[in-house]
């Protein structure tokens with residue numbers, strides 16, 4: 001007889017847009033929420049009993065009711081409230097995992113907004129046995145340095161053709177996930193998630209632009225370290241940095257020199273791309289961010 005292994009179920013891709021309009025200046029929050037529950041679901045899978053199956057339709061409704069009645073203070077706080085709700089209100093639910101993506105809108109005017117690029121803020125909160133695990137993050141943060149990047153002295157074999165460079169364009173699209181040490185409800189309710197997020201984002205950007213780079217690996221470590229050194233509540237950060245290559249265009253067929261310097265012209269290639277990934281930990285911290293979480297599909 002086969003045996004049931006890991007299982008979870010829930011509602012994916014619930015899109016909720018909330019408008020706060022206390023005065024003339026409106027606030028817009030735009031989230032995609034995913035709920036995944038696990039617990040006593042063996043009967044559901046083995047014999048088709050739905051006694052412990054809270055409908056995924058209910059989860060979707062809960063997202064809208066919570067957004068309406070409690071508001072959305074931050075992706076982390078919203079996810080934490082939802083996660084705790086499902087575990088504490090359903091005796092058969094042992095663990096809830098709530099993932100939130102926040103789509104960014106930039107203000108145009110009091111009640112007008114423009115969708116800003118591809119950048120997305122993320123939060124992922126797990127709740128089980130009265131403990132939380134909170135991961136914050138972002139995706140789609142694209143950055144580029146036009147100099148202060150070298151790459152040379154690398155290992156070589158029979159297939160190595162890459163030219164060494166002491167001045168190149170360095171560009172990447174940051175995917176970051178960081179784990180908070182906070183685990184109890186009081187600490188989570190008291191935290192200023194939006195301020196912490198703004199600090200983390202600012203530190204990542206400052207370290208990217210301020211690090212004189214000998215490789216994307218080195219830049220990665222500097223970026224994550226900057227966040228860990230600034231935010232005492234962050235235990236670890238996982239970064240996934242695609243190398244968005246910019247190669248000097250070969251204009252020699254036209255007798256035109258094209259070297260690094262004023263007016264250089266680059267070929268920005270999409271694929272294939274280098275992919276540099278690592279977790280950086282506060283000393284003594286456990287590595288708990290799943291590596292698949294930040295890797296591109």
Ligand SMILES: O=c1[nH]c(=O)c2[nH]c(=O)[nH]c2[nH]1
Nearest residue numbers: 151162214215216217243274
């Ligand atoms: O920063 C880099 N790291 C690498 O590992 C690598 N490999 C490569 O071909 N170019 C680069 N650049």
